[in-house]
Amino acid sequence: MAAHIEVRNLRKVFQFGSSKRGLLALSEVNFAIKPGEFVCILGPSGCGKSTILNILGGLDATYEGEVLVDGVSLSSTPSQKRRIGYIFQEPRLLPWRSVLRNITFALESVGHPRSAARETAQSFINLVGLTGFEHHYPYQLSGGMQQRTSIARAFAVDPDILYMDEPFSSLDEITARSLREELLEIWRKTHKTILFVTHNSMEATFLSDRIFLMTRRPGRIYEEVTVDLPRPRALDDPRLFALNNRIVTNFLSTIGELRGARGA
Amino acid sequence: MRADVREAAGAHLEIVETQAMARSTVIMGRSLAKVASAILIVLVWWLLALTLSPDVLPGPLPTFRVFWNNLITGQLHTHFxxxxxxxxxxxxFAMLLGILAGTIMGLYQRVELVADLWVMVALTIPGLCYTFLSFMWFGLNEAAAIIAISITVFPSITINMWEGVKDIDSRxxxxxxTFQASPLRRFFQVIIPQILPYILAASRFGLGLIWKVTVLIELIGMGDGVGYMLNFWFQVYDMRQVLAWTLFFTIIMLVIELGILKQVENRIFAWRPRIKV
Incomplete structure (x- = not known):
């Protein structure tokens, strides 16, 4: 099957001010994701995993290397033609708009007519279980409900790809668990391609088809793990634990070695 | 969706509604307390006036009679x-100038670096000095008065706007x-709503300041207006008139502040959690 997203030799240097020397954030990142696949990028904080999402999501246009979506280079695709859903670590809702109007904001932005937008928004509010909260303002909702709204917003625009940047890391574990399960449920129904960034290895193991493991700065994908477990998965499945342990051990040895070699 | 989540959501809804009800009861109670305090002050005034000579403190009733007389003779309207x-x-003019200057300072760090000192200087110079300068440069006329008023008030509006623009959430x-919102939509639906609270705060603050400056300017160089009348009655030492004009002016100010600006604010900012102070 042709790759949905293909990243070749992605390299990113952050320039500060006018100084010539920059900070190498990503070096030689290569990967390919198939349509409908759920892939996690797992790495320690500061390894550049969010930077990859920013580039793929079109928020950062200064990079070296190539990003292809459906075989077409990202830099040559006009932004209006991209249809993505982005879920950030914080809900990033517009505080002056109700739940419903936060979702219609996204729908109208991508070109839905106003009346159709309301209907679509309502159906996605129902999907994430916020029925009855359409007219609440974000400050009246709990953190989990705010993140639900942001998930509804991202799926509502019917994106080709969903980018998620540690969306559950600021929630308590109980809320995060139920949101993970709901996310998988929505993914099963819609079969979107999802690229999910996290530093939580258990989360990555539970959610994904494949996991890309990243090193510390300069960030690079050093290993790829296929999670060959049937769905729906149970959190207390011993095979999940075993795989998670393997990933953690692998991580500690690789990153620990790097750290030792650097003497940091 | 699973039942437990729905239940939790329902409980949350109830809490929000109860909070809203409790809030409206509190607001009712507060306005009652305010009315009661106003009655109390008039009462104290009346009692004090009984013990003092009318030249020092005339009672509420004589003061109101003078006020009424000013109103029906048309004196009040002209000067007001x-x-x-x-x-x-x-x-x-102060708003236009302040919004423009504040926005530029918030957007361009280089401008901010130089301008912040001068905004502070402009803020420090007393309104009286601007008034004298303006009258000496442009003569004792309407334009000079308005220039003095605008210049006195614009620095504080600038500072408010500057803060507001710096506070725009780039996230x-x-x-x-990420949703491909057009620049126009971004400006009107993402940026402007973030600055609006600052514009409103600036205008409330500016208006409060402008009343005081205007009265002062009228006293110094104008032949009419509330400030002129206050000064006139002060010169002939008519305490009832001075009180009547002060009272009238204060009531008008309050009506604009509480009756208009506060209402606009409440309506526009229903989305903000109310912070109890």
Missing amino acids: FATMIRVGLGFL LIDMSK
């Missing part, structure tokens, strides 16, 4: 109207970019 025009135009702008 003159003052309102100065306040209105001064406010308009929300990023969010709108």
Whole structure:
């Protein structure tokens, strides 16, 4: 099957001010994701995993290397033609708009007519279980409900790809668990391609088809793990634990070695 | 969706509704307390006036009679109207200038680096000095008065706007970019709503300041207006008139502040959690 997203030799240097020397954030990142696949990028904080999402999501246009979506280079695709859903670590809702109007904001932005937008928004509010909260303002909702709204917003625009940047890391574990399960449920129904960034290895193991493991700065994908477990998965499945342990051990040895070699 | 989540959501809804009900009861109670305090103050005034000579403190009733007389002879309208025009135009120019300067300072760090000192200087110079300078440069006329009013008030509006523009949340702008929101939509639906609270705060603050400056300016160099009348009655030492004009002016100010600006604010900012102070 042709790759949905293909990243070749992605390299990113952050320039500060006018100084010539920059900070190498990503070096030689290569990967390919198939349509409908759920892939996690797992790495320690500061390894550049969010930077990859920013580039793929079109928020950062200064990079070296190539990003292809459906075989077409990202830099040559006009932004209006991209249809993505982005879920950030914080809900990033517009505080002056109700739940419903936060979702219609996204729908109208991508070109839905106003009346159709309301209907679509309502159906996605129902999907994430916020029925009855359409007219609440974000400050009246709990953190989990705010993140639900942001998930509804991202799926509502019917994106080709969903980018998620540690969306559950600021929630308590109980809320995060139920949101993970709901996310998988929505993914099963819609079969979107999802690229999910996290530093939580258990989360990555539970959610994904494949996991890309990243090193510390300069960030690079050093290993790829296929999670060959049937769905729906149970959190207390011993095979999940075993795989998670393997990933953690692998991580500690690789990153620990790097750290030792650097003497940091 | 699973039942436990729905239940939790329902419980949350109830809490929000109960909070809203409790809030409206509290607001009712507060306005009652305010009315009661107003009655109490008039009562204290009346009692004090009984013990003092009318030249020092006339009672509420004589003061009100003078006020009523001013109203039916038309004296009040003429001078009030003159003052309102100065306040209105001064406010308009101060807002335009302040919003422009504040926005530029918030957007461009280089401008901010140089301008912040001068905004502080402009803020420190007393309104009286601007008034004298303006009258000496442009003569004792309406334009000079309005210039003085605008210049006195614009620095504080600038500072408010500057803060507001610096506070724009770039994360929300990023969010709108991921949904391909057009620049126009981004400006009107993401940026402007973030600055609006600052514009409103600036105008409330500016208006409060402008009343005081205008009265002072009228006293110094104008032949009509509320400030002129206050000074006139002060010269002939008529305490009832001085009190009547002060009272009238204060009531008008309060009506504009509480009756208009506060209501606009409440309506526009229903989305903000109320912070109890």
